[in-house]
Amino acid sequence: MPPALHTLGILLFLLTGKVENVSFQQSSSQLVKEGTVKLKINCSHDDNSLTVMLWYQHKQSSQSMSLIGFEYAGSPKYEGQFEDQFEITREDTVRGALIIRRANLSDSAVYFCAASTHSQSEAYFGNGTKLTVLDPNIPITPPTVKILQPSLKECKDKKDKKNKKTLVCVASGFYPDHVSVFWQIEGENVTDGVATDNATLRDGKLYSITGRLRVPARTWHTPGRKFNCTVSFFNGTHTTYHSGLVYGTDLGQGEGMTREKYLQITQTAKLSYGVFIAKSSLYGVFVLVLVWKLQASSGKQSN
Known part of the structure; x- marks a missing residue:
């Protein structure tokens, strides 16, 4: 990689979030068959002072973007590994395109258009265009x-x-x-x-x-x-x-028996049982007292 392009790529990658002052338009997502030729991804923005237009590729398997190349003053420059597969064109300062010469499965990625005034200035990025080159061995399947x-x-x-x-x-x-x-x-x-x-x-x-x-x-x-x-x-x-x-469901419906709920139920049951035993014992004492009084009253009457 040429040193100038390497430095430019690092600089622009670090500035990818600064898009608040420039409005970009890029082609919508595309699905194409393998072997499609002259596939074009368009880009435009609204700032005539941004004289450099750049293109990046981001694959899902990668954590970073790769600089494909840039165009300045009618002269496109490419990173070596991309020169044979891609073509960068420019209609004017604010309109350009990335052309994929022949779509391969390996070209599936998100392509970002960016712009800046020169290599050492702030860069602005579009939202990206998602491209999928369909694998002929996989049928289109809905979710x-x-x-x-x-x-x-x-x-x-x-x-x-x-x-x-x-x-x-x-x-x-x-x-x-x-x-x-x-x-x-x-x-x-x-x-x-x-x-x-x-x-x-x-x-x-x-x-x-x-x-x-x-x-x-x-x-x-x-x-x-x-x-x-x-x-x-x-x-x-x-x-x-x-x-x-x-x-939606009723409160508690289908919530199952958790350990906390089980402990709560068992504690409640124990308390209820204890109250029941206490009441039963008091009732038994009351019956015994009542029987004793009746027997005492009956003994007095017989005398």
Whole structure:
């Protein structure tokens, strides 16, 4: 790697989060067949002072991005390993494109467009374009969606005394991995308390992803309340939707017999039994006294 490009790559990677002053537009996610030629990913931004346009590749298996190359003053420059596979073009200062000459499976990645004024200045990044080159040996398969109900061991927050319940949505067995997860309660979209895995997980040929919804206990413990997890799945031509559904339950319904509950029940039973024995003993004493008085009264009358 040429020293100048290496230094530039490190500098821009460290500045990836600084995007607040520039608005970027990149091509939407793409699914293509292996062997597709002249695949183009477009990029544009709204700052004419940014004269350098750069392109990065980020693979899911990697923790860092790789600089493909950059274009400045009509002259594109490439990192060596990318020069034969990619072409960087520029219409003007704010518009450009990355062209993949022939799509291979190894090209599946997220491609980021970036811009700066020169090699030592602040860099701004777009949101990225996800590209999947379809493996011809794996059929397109939609996800199976299932919602796991709150754990029986989920405890109260001792700090604010609020009881929370967590529902877990598992989407599994799908290919490719162009999915997103969202939640609904009674048909209304919810975002509070929602979290989704940052990336899909691959198990063999297929993928899975997990999402979570955390709600107040009183929200979950409403019998018949509907909780939906929906996964949107892009199959290359259109988006399909796949949902899981569970209903809220009564407080305590299906919570099972925990050790604490068992101890509580047994202690209550012991206390109740003790009270019963005490009452029985007092009743027995009362009966004996009553019988004694009756016998004494009967003896006096016979005299």
